[in-house]
Amino acid sequence: KAGVTQTPRYLIKTRGQQVTLSCSPISGHRSVSWYQQTPGQGLQFLFEYFSETQRNKGNFPGRFSGRQFSNSRSEMNVSTLELGDSALYLCASTSGGTGELFFGEGSRLTVL
Amino acid sequence: DAKTTQPNSMESNEEEPVHLPCNHSTISGTDYIHWYRQLPSQGPEYVIHGLTSNVNNRMASLAIAEDRKSSTLILHRATLRDAAVYYCILFMIYNQGGKLIFGQGTELSVKP
Numbered sequence: 001k002a003g004v005t006q007t008p009r010y011l012i013k014t015r016g017q018q019v020t021l022s023c024s025p026i027s028g029h030r031s032v033s034w035y036q037q038t039p040g041q042g043l044q045f046l047f048e049y050f051s052e053t054q055r056n057k058g059n060f061p062g063r064f065s066g067r068q069f070s071n072s073r074s075e076m077n078v079s080t081l082e083l084g085d086s087a088l089y090l091c092a093s094t095s096g097g098t099g100e101l102f103f104g105e106g107s108r109l110t111v112l
Numbered sequence: 113d114a115k116t117t118q119p120n121s122m123e124s125n126e127e128e129p130v131h132l133p134c135n136h137s138t139i140s141g142t143d144y145i146h147w148y149r150q151l152p153s154q155g156p157e158y159v160i161h162g163l164t165s166n167v168n169n170r171m172a173s174l175a176i177a178e179d180r181k182s183s184t185l186i187l188h189r190a191t192l193r194d195a196a197v198y199y200c201i202l203f204m205i206y207n208q209g210g211k212l213i214f215g216q217g218t219e220l221s222v223k224p
Contacts, residue, residue, distance in 0.1 A: 004155075031209060033211065033212075035212070035214075042214055042215070042216055042217070043156070043199070043212075043214035044214070045211040045212060045213065045214075048209050048210070048211060050209055055206070055209035056206045056209050056210070056211050058211065090155050090156070092155075092156075092212075096209075099161065100158040100161070101146075101148075101158060101212065102158070103148075103155030103156045103157070104155050105153075105154055105155050106155050
């Protein structure tokens, strides 16, 4: 079956702009979570959605937001971009529970 | 949040076993121990997970200490394709969902 798909794969923005990233989970998976990966901070949890509801949230400012649609696809949005937001943003899906998460290849955001 | 501690890097010879250690002394009773690995320019890939008992799958074995404060990922015969960053992660259960708390990972290099 198809894996987790993230779009766009690469994008460049300037400070102050906003960006929306998209994630299509594996068919049948209802939980989608987002992670930020930077060289300095490593992988950090952003938030998790399940059945269109945000279930958990990491320690990121309110500029980072997300949502999930009825088909389980998810988007995350970052407003008023800062240079420090340059990172690889990873989406992961799971059918639920405590088992395996399936990650996409990520969206690499560069803020100039 | 509980944290994991891993060596920054390890080396192995091809076709030899590899033992990757991880300390998680502040683990709570409901945290699962997950291992993922990440190749350059890819999202993390699930390797194995467990709660209390040792676990085996086609990729690796996971040995969990009796007090759960440490664990070891065992690759039985390293191949060149096993060269990656290996993350020992705690899966923390919150609000019926969960989040992965990543450490800094161990970069494994495999010599032919």
